[in-house]
Every structure is written in C-alpha cells, then in structure tokens.
Amino acid sequence: MHVHITKLADSAARQSKYIIGLMSGTSLDGLDIALCRISGHGRATKIEVLQFTTCDYPKEVKDKIRTVFAKPHVDLAYLTLLNGWLGRYHGQLVIQALTQWQVDSKDIDVIASHGQTIYHCPAHQHQYSEFGDGTLQIADADHIAVTTGITTLSDFRQKHIAAGGEGAPLAHYGDYYYFSSDSEHRILLNMGGIANLTWLPKGAKFNEVVCSDIGAGNTIMDAYMYRYCAQEYDKNAQLALQGRIHHELLAQLMSEPFINRLGPKTTGPEVFNLAMLAKAQARSGTCSLSHMDVMATLNAFSARVIAKYINNLVEDEPVTIYASGGGYHNPLLVKQIKEALNENFVLASSTELGIDPDAKEAVLFAILANEALSGESDQVQAAAQGKPMVTMGKVSFPD
Ligand SMILES: Nc1ncnc2c1ncn2[C@@H]1O[C@H](COP(=O)(O)OP(=O)(O)OP(=O)(O)O)[C@@H](O)[C@H]1O
Numbered sequence: 001m002h003v004h005i006t007k008l009a010d011s012a013a014r015q016s017k018y019i020i021g022l023m024s025g026t027s028l029d030g031l032d033i034a035l036c037r038i039s040g041h042g043r044a045t046k047i048e049v050l051q052f053t054t055c056d057y058p059k060e061v062k063d064k065i066r067t068v069f070a071k072p073h074v075d076l077a078y079l080t081l082l083n084g085w086l087g088r089y090h091g092q093l094v095i096q097a098l099t100q101w102q103v104d105s106k107d108i109d110v111i112a113s114h115g116q117t118i119y120h121c122p123a124h125q126h127q128y129s130e131f132g133d134g135t136l137q138i139a140d141a142d143h144i145a146v147t148t149g150i151t152t153l154s155d156f157r158q159k160h161i162a163a164g165g166e167g168a169p170l171a172h173y174g175d176y177y178y179f180s181s182d183s184e185h186r187i188l189l190n191m192g193g194i195a196n197l198t199w200l201p202k203g204a205k206f207n208e209v210v211c212s213d214i215g216a217g218n219t220i221m222d223a224y225m226y227r228y229c230a231q232e233y234d235k236n237a238q239l240a241l242q243g244r245i246h247h248e249l250l251a252q253l254m255s256e257p258f259i260n261r262l263g264p265k266t267t268g269p270e271v272f273n274l275a276m277l278a279k280a281q282a283r284s285g286t287c288s289l290s291h292m293d294v295m296a297t298l299n300a301f302s303a304r305v306i307a308k309y310i311n312n313l314v315e316d317e318p319v320t321i322y323a324s325g326g327g328y329h330n331p332l333l334v335k336q337i338k339e340a341l342n343e344n345f346v347l348a349s350s351t352e353l354g355i356d357p358d359a360k361e362a363v364l365f366a367i368l369a370n371e372a373l374s375g376e377s378d379q380v381q382a383a384a385q386g387k388p389m390v391t392m393g394k395v396s397f398p399d
C-alpha cells in the first residue's frame with residue numbers, strides 16, 4: 001500500500017486529529033486559516049480551535065482574483081494559470097502560519113481547503129437548460145499539498161452537486177453536527193459576502209434542518225465602496241451612518257426575484273452586484289443619490305432581507321441566533337437586523353458556542369474533512385432531498 005494511503009488510514013482511525021481548515025470567501029479579503037483539533041464525528045464531533053489567523057490578501061492578489069471573479073467571460077489562459085498559482089500561494093500562507101505558531105507540519109493530519117469560488121451557477125441562475133447546477137472553486141490542492149508537504153482535501157462542492165445538491169451551502173453539515181442542540185432552537189447566521197443561515201430546531205434530525213443562502217451580506221456594499229470610494233469596505237459603517245435610507249430604491253432592491261424565491265436556495269455575487277444596484281437605481285430614479293445615501297440603503301437592504309427570511313422561519317418560539325462572518329463587525333447592519341427581527345429572536349455571536357465568528361467557515365471545512373476521513377458510511381442512507389448525505393472532498397497527496 002502507498003505510504004500516504006497508510007498515513008491517511010492512520011489519521012482516519014485516530015480518535016483526535018489536527019486539521020487545518022482554509023477558507024477564502026466571496027469577499028476576497030484574505031485566507032482564513034484555522035488549526036483545529038477534532039475528535040469524534042457526526043453529532044459527537046468535538047472541536048478545539050487551537051490557532052486562527054486571517055492572512056489579508058495584498059492588493060495585487062485581490063486584483064488577480066478579481067480578473068476572473070464572478071464574470072461571465074474570462075481569459076481562459078489567465079484562469080488556468082491562476083488555479084495553480086493560488087494553490088501555491090495558499091500553501092505558502094499555511095507554511096508561514098505554522099512557522100509563526102511553532103507547529104511542525106508533520107503533526108498535521110490534513111488540510112481542508114475550500115478554495116476560491118470563481119463562479120457559482122445554480123440552475124435557476126443560468127439559461128443553459130441542458131445543464132443543471134454548477135460551481136467552480138480554484139486554488140488547486142495538488143499545489144497546496146506539494147507546497148506544504150501536507151495531504152490536502154479540497155473541492156468539497158462538486159460531490160454535493162453530483163449527489164443532487166446545489167453545491168452550497170455546505171454549512172448544513174457542520175452546523176448540524178457541531179451546533180445543533182436538544183434544548184434550544186438555534187439559527188447559525190453567517191454574514192459574509194453572501195448571507196446564509198442554518199435553522200436548527202431543537203432536537204431536529206438532519207432532514208429537518210434548513211440551510212439556505214439569503215441574499216447579499218456585504219457583497220454589494222463592498223463592491224460599491226471599491227468602485228466609488230476607493231476603499232475595500234465601509235469600516236464600522238462610517239459612510240452608511242451618515243446617509244439616509246432611500247425607500248423607493250430599497251423597495252426596488254427588495255424586488256430582486258431571488259429574495260422572494262422559496263428556500264433552500266443558493267446565490268452569489270453573480271446576482272448581487274453593482275449591475276443589480278444600477279438597475280434598481282434606474283427604476284427608482286435614484287441614479288444621482290449621494291454615496292452615503294446609497295450605502296445607507298444597501299446596509300438597510302442586507303439587514304431587511306436577513307430579518308425577513310428569519311422572521312418567516314418560526315413564529316412564536318424563542319430562538320437564539322448565533323452570528324458569524326465579517327458582517328457581524330458592521331454595527332449598523334447588526335443594529336438594523338435586531339430592530340427588524342420579531343421579539344422571539346435573540347441575536348448573539350458564535351463566540352458563545354466557542355467559535356470565533358471570523359473562524360467559523362474555515363472550521364466548517366475542517367469538520368467536512370473530518371467526516372470524509374472518519375464519518376460513518378451508514379449515514380449515506382439518510383439522504384434528504386437536495387441535501388445529499390455524502391462524504392465530500394478530494395484527496396491530494398504531497399508527493
Ligand atoms: N469593522 C467592519 N465594519 C464593517 N464591515 C466589516 C468590518 N469587518 C469586516 N466587515 C465586512 O466583512 C467582510 C468580510 O467578511 P467574511 O470574511 O465573513 O466574508 P467571506 O467569508 O469572504 O464571504 P462568504 O461567507 O460569502 O464567502 C468585509 O469585506 C466587510 O464587508
């Protein structure tokens with residue numbers, strides 16, 4: 001047997017594993033690296049996040065990704081080259097983090113790499129009726145494995161699509177395994193570029209969990225700040241706080257068909273972008289609105305869409321919402337969500353469940369890798385419509 005297969009089998013059999021989760025999300029802000037010690041599997045999963053860092057992308061890296069990100073037409077040579085380059089770059093960032101943490105790469109069982117989503121294309125979002133759902137993540141894991149010397153699991157979304165899902169949100173799995181409770185109704189709300197949530201009624205089985213994208217989190221706000229204000233994002237909502245919500249523009253934004261589509265559903269910056277905003281501005285006659293009023297309106301848009309989705313999930317029962325993602329640092333967004341939520345919801349942070357809100361998505365991929373190695377195959381029988389119970393992740397060996 002190949003030595004790497006033996007090593008992987010040893011890791012899989014071990015009660016406790018060291019797994020590095022890597023996430024580079026739709027905000028293109030950087031690479032999240034979470035070093036986790038994970039034991040058990042399924043609902044018995046236990047996690048300690050031993051180290052966490054976000055390696056901010058320098059401008060030239062963001063620009064490289066932006067060249068191909070969420071665009072219907074790209075230079076294929078550029079995309080092909082970026083795929084391997086970004087894998088090697090992620091690998092170097094992992095080595096840098098391990099050096100800083102004084103952790104030997106030999107002690108790591110596997111890396112779980114999400115990669116960089118370049119295009120997300122569920123069937124409802126494209127016009128090619130002969131194809132179903134599709135999604136593309138780059139930063140090839142063979143390059144990560146060779147650069148780091150660590151076996152790497154990657155490309156988690158394709159198996160989900162192959163087995164009948166939309167390729168997202170994969171939070172369904174980790175949120176159910178790690179965060180579900182028999183005594184409390186919970187919602188795990190992630191406010192990244194795109195906002196998504198997992199609704200975990202107390203004592204729910206996998207099939208009773210609802211996990212869905214909601215709509216724009218920060219993505220349109222970030223794109224607007226980058227294009228018109230030469231900033232990456234509206235830090236602490238400084239600009240939005242100075243503006244006024246334009247209600248006609250807000251109503252036009254709220255009329256985007258995805259928002260009124262029944263969940264579970266997935267989307268991306270392919271829909272929630274500056275072109276969508278421009279159309280809504282044209283329809284509402286608000287093309288010359290000031291930057292601060294546009295930002296105030298976009299902030300209200302994200303908050304209302306999130307609160308509307310949550311309010312429709314359950315009426316009277318008390319529910320605690322555990323928030324994560326960069327949007328949780330946006331005070332205006334959080335304030336407006338709180339104001340728009342029905343009284344039965346309490347908004348807290350995922351910190352209260354032991355996970356740093358910025359680390360949560362990287363940890364989710366570490367959990368998926370743990371399941372791929374040590375999950376139980378009889379769970380495969382428990383498939384839910386559109387939420388296949390399959391192992392996800394492809395294996396790349398370092399040599
Ligand atoms: N202090 C802050 N004030 C306002 N917004 C903030 C602040 N800190 C972070 N953000 C927002 O959070 C974003 C990053 O969020 P995050 O890293 O969760 O997104 P992501 O993981 O890339 O997205 P996704 O989950 O959709 O893939 C930033 O681009 C910014 O919009």
Ligand SMILES: CC(=O)N[C@H]1[C@@H]2OC[C@@H](O2)[C@@H](O)[C@@H]1O[C@H](C)C(=O)O
Pocket residue numbers: 025026117120135167168169170171172192193194195196213266267268361364
């Ligand atoms: C295709 C893709 O990368 N989707 C991301 C994105 O970012 C948030 C939302 O849109 C979610 O559906 C997903 O990520 C999380 C980690 C998920 O799959 O659960």
